[in-house]
Amino acid sequence: MQNWRRNKFAFSVLFLPPAAWLVIFFTLPLAIVWVYSFGARGPLGEIILDWSAVSLGNYARSLEWINLEIVAKSIWIAVVATAICIGLGFPLAMGIAFASPRYRNILLLLVILPFWTNLLIRTYAWIAVLRERGHVNFALEWLHDTINGGLAVLGLPALLGAFEPLQLLYNQNAVIIGIVYVNLPFMVLPLYATLEKLDRSYLEASLDLGAGQWRTLFSVTVPLSLPGISTGVLLTFILALGSFLTPDLLGGPDSIMIGNLIAQQFGSARDWPFGAALSFLLMYATFIILWVKAMVAKREGGSAF
Amino acid sequence: MTEKPGIISIRNVSRRFGTVTAVHTVSLEIGEGEFFALLGPSGCGKTTLLRMLAGFESPTEGEIVIAGIPMLGVDPNRRPVNMVFQSYAVFPHMTVEQNVGYGLRVTGVARAEAAERVKEALSLVKLGGFEGRMPSQLSGGQRQRVALARALVKRPKVLLLDEPLSALDAKLREAMQIELVRLQKTVGITFVIVTHDQDEALSMANRIAVMEAGRVRQVAAPADLYEFPNSRFVAGFIGKLNLFEGRVAGVQDGKLALDIKGLDRIAVPFDGHASGEIAIAIRPEKLRLDRQPSAADRIGVRGRVSEVAYYGNESHVYLKTDDGTSVTANVPNSARSTRPTIVVGDELWASWDAADTLVLTE
Ligand SMILES: Nc1ncnc2c1ncn2[C@@H]1O[C@H](COP(=O)(O)OP(=O)(O)O)[C@@H](O)[C@H]1O
Numbered sequence: 001m002q003n004w005r006r007n008k009f010a011f012s013v014l015f016l017p018p019a020a021w022l023v024i025f026f027t028l029p030l031a032i033v034w035v036y037s038f039g040a041r042g043p044l045g046e047i048i049l050d051w052s053a054v055s056l057g058n059y060a061r062s063l064e065w066i067n068l069e070i071v072a073k074s075i076w077i078a079v080v081a082t083a084i085c086i087g088l089g090f091p092l093a094m095g096i097a098f099a100s101p102r103y104r105n106i107l108l109l110l111v112i113l114p115f116w117t118n119l120l121i122r123t124y125a126w127i128a129v130l131r132e133r134g135h136v137n138f139a140l141e142w143l144h145d146t147i148n149g150g151l152a153v154l155g156l157p158a159l160l161g162a163f164e165p166l167q168l169l170y171n172q173n174a175v176i177i178g179i180v181y182v183n184l185p186f187m188v189l190p191l192y193a194t195l196e197k198l199d200r201s202y203l204e205a206s207l208d209l210g211a212g213q214w215r216t217l218f219s220v221t222v223p224l225s226l227p228g229i230s231t232g233v234l235l236t237f238i239l240a241l242g243s244f245l246t247p248d249l250l251g252g253p254d255s256i257m258i259g260n261l262i263a264q265q266f267g268s269a270r271d272w273p274f275g276a277a278l279s280f281l282l283m284y285a286t287f288i289i290l291w292v293k294a295m296v297a298k299r300e301g302g303s304a305f
Numbered sequence: 306m307t308e309k310p311g312i313i314s315i316r317n318v319s320r321r322f323g324t325v326t327a328v329h330t331v332s333l334e335i336g337e338g339e340f341f342a343l344l345g346p347s348g349c350g351k352t353t354l355l356r357m358l359a360g361f362e363s364p365t366e367g368e369i370v371i372a373g374i375p376m377l378g379v380d381p382n383r384r385p386v387n388m389v390f391q392s393y394a395v396f397p398h399m400t401v402e403q404n405v406g407y408g409l410r411v412t413g414v415a416r417a418e419a420a421e422r423v424k425e426a427l428s429l430v431k432l433g434g435f436e437g438r439m440p441s442q443l444s445g446g447q448r449q450r451v452a453l454a455r456a457l458v459k460r461p462k463v464l465l466l467d468e469p470l471s472a473l474d475a476k477l478r479e480a481m482q483i484e485l486v487r488l489q490k491t492v493g494i495t496f497v498i499v500t501h502d503q504d505e506a507l508s509m510a511n512r513i514a515v516m517e518a519g520r521v522r523q524v525a526a527p528a529d530l531y532e533f534p535n536s537r538f539v540a541g542f543i544g545k546l547n548l549f550e551g552r553v554a555g556v557q558d559g560k561l562a563l564d565i566k567g568l569d570r571i572a573v574p575f576d577g578h579a580s581g582e583i584a585i586a587i588r589p590e591k592l593r594l595d596r597q598p599s600a601a602d603r604i605g606v607r608g609r610v611s612e613v614a615y616y617g618n619e620s621h622v623y624l625k626t627d628d629g630t631s632v633t634a635n636v637p638n639s640a641r642s643t644r645p646t647i648v649v650g651d652e653l654w655a656s657w658d659a660a661d662t663l664v665l666t667e
């Protein structure tokens with residue numbers, strides 16, 4: 001590595017293109033957005049930058065009650081989705097890590113498989129599953145009709161009445177289902193990585209000392225996979241907090257999230273400065289979470305991830 | 306020990322992994338209060354056998370009975386045995402005290418009693434005062450003591466130890482050998498130890514089972530194993546050998562007449578059955594070196610010194626006989642005056658007492 005760096009020519013040939021790419025398409029636009037966040041919206045939606053009076057107005061506005069409510073809702077949705085991701089992801093990761101090596105890679109592939117399809121398409125697929133005339137309601141209707149039909153054969157009255165489809169789409173639950181679905185791999189993969197490395201003799205020692213399987217799970221397996229758990233929780237929480245597409249397509253009036261609020265500012269509201277300020281606040285929050293995690297990891301002597 | 310069933314009865318136990326037979330129809334009786342060693346080269350199935358006692362593997366065939374109870378279908382957490390793992394497996398997220406108390410906490414032992422027993426176990430392994438330490442703050446030897454205390458605090462009928470000394474450095478290993486023997490005497494329970502190190506097994510155990518490729522080749526007390534091995538494998542695995550191939554010429558009044566390549570016809574005491582091709586062996590320390598032909602009542606062979614290795618307490622003298630057979634003699638340097646006077650090229654007679662000859666029919 002050191003020698004390789006000393007070869008200035010090779011280094012610059014290999015290093016410059018990606019660096020330039022990052023600066024032009026990532027750092028610069030980000031800087032522009034940062035500058036915008038101190039501007040103001042003109043009457044026609046134009047951006048007014050007045051350097052004689054740098055304004056923190058956009059940041060102040062994000063602390064207004066209505067916006068804080070959206071932030072709180074986003075955090076709540078992200079927390080619930082993350083919790084469900086642990087609940088589903090831990091057993092899943094354990095199943096994969098403790099499976100025989102022959103099946104392990106196939107199971108891992110199944111976890112990653114959804115990434116091969118575009119998120120938009122996958123989200124639309126959920127609409128097809130959850131909508132009023134979607135697969136879940138079809139299945140329920142079939143069950144309902146079968147029971148009613150069975151009762152009719154027995155000469156009993158149709159106890160269940162007419163089938164009422166469930167309203168599964170365009171509400172907060174649909175958003176949570178969608179976010180859990182999208183982020184589950186980000187929980188499973190770090191958990192798997194930790195569990196796979198976990199020395200089995202710790203678990204055997206626990207059993208040997210008289211603990212049952214459940215006791216071993218909670219007293220040994222879970223504490224020893226805390227690094228994986230915290231990485232998974234962090235990843236899913238950050239990703240969930242910044243969700244945009246999922247609440248946009250699956251959400252309803254009760255489930256607007258920060259991502260939607262920001263998109264609105266850059267879209268229909270034409271208030272780019274306010275949108276920019278919101279974007280940066282979300283980014284700062286993410287950085288703080290990552291920094292806290294890194295500090296904790298450092299104090300415990302491990303690496304950040 | 307053989308008339309009444311021991312604390313552990315292993316009856317015709319086999320364990321197969323796919324096409325590999327890790328343990329092959331093993332039968333053993335291990336008595337109460339024994340320090341029993343399973344000895345064999347790496348991969349011979351020692352760990353698998355131990356894990357079947359602990360309940361982490363189940364026999365493909367056969368039966369294991371511990372303390373009179375058949376262990377078929379009994380989970381590891383319900384067996385009256387505890388194990389010290391090769392890696393120690395001391396829980397890294399618990400203090401020494403929590404580690405040792407774990408097995409009591411999970412089985413609902415009352416808090417006061419548990420505290421008392423933990424304290425007792427820690428002082429037994431000389432770790433009093435380390436209660437609050439985390440495993441990361443302990444040396445390898447101390448971690449092993451935690452693992453020992455954690456198992457002993459459960460008051461098992463049998464303690465299982467998988468290669469307990471292999472991760473320690475040579476000095477510590479010897480101290481720990483003595484320590485383990487002391488511990489076993491103190492607590493009085495059966496220890497079953499797995500090792501690939503013959504010195505470890507010989508110096509610690511009352512009885513040793515030597516394993517080869519999944520089978521038990523011989524079970525005997527250390528001295529019997531060394532002086533009366535029943536096969537070339539056991540003789541060669543435990544200690545060094547000078548091996549001579551030959552044929553049985555006849556048997557008469559408790560003596561076996563043998564024609565050995567490179568030696569004259571010899572007669573050795575023997576009370577078994579032997580015929581055809583056979584091997585005899587003699588331990589290097591049982592050889593005596595002389596500058597003249599050896600006495601008539603001893604078996605002797607002439608050779609030329611090809612190498613001398615000086616070890617301080619003894620010297621190993623390597624001879625080549627006329628027909629090219631190598632013979633090694635260990636000569637104790639028992640007085641200052643016996644400083645090695647043997648040099649390469651000397652012609653010497655190596656001889657031994659016929660009664661010290663190992664007759665290896667297998
Ligand atoms: N879980 C397992 N799966 C497949 N083969 C195994 C397993 N455990 C042990 N073996 C095989 O069984 C044989 C004996 O292993 P082991 O009991 O660990 O030997 P030792 O402890 O004497 O070195 C080896 O060939 C090993 O590869």
Ligand SMILES: [Mg+2]
Pocket residue numbers: 348351352468
């Ligand atoms: Mg082993």
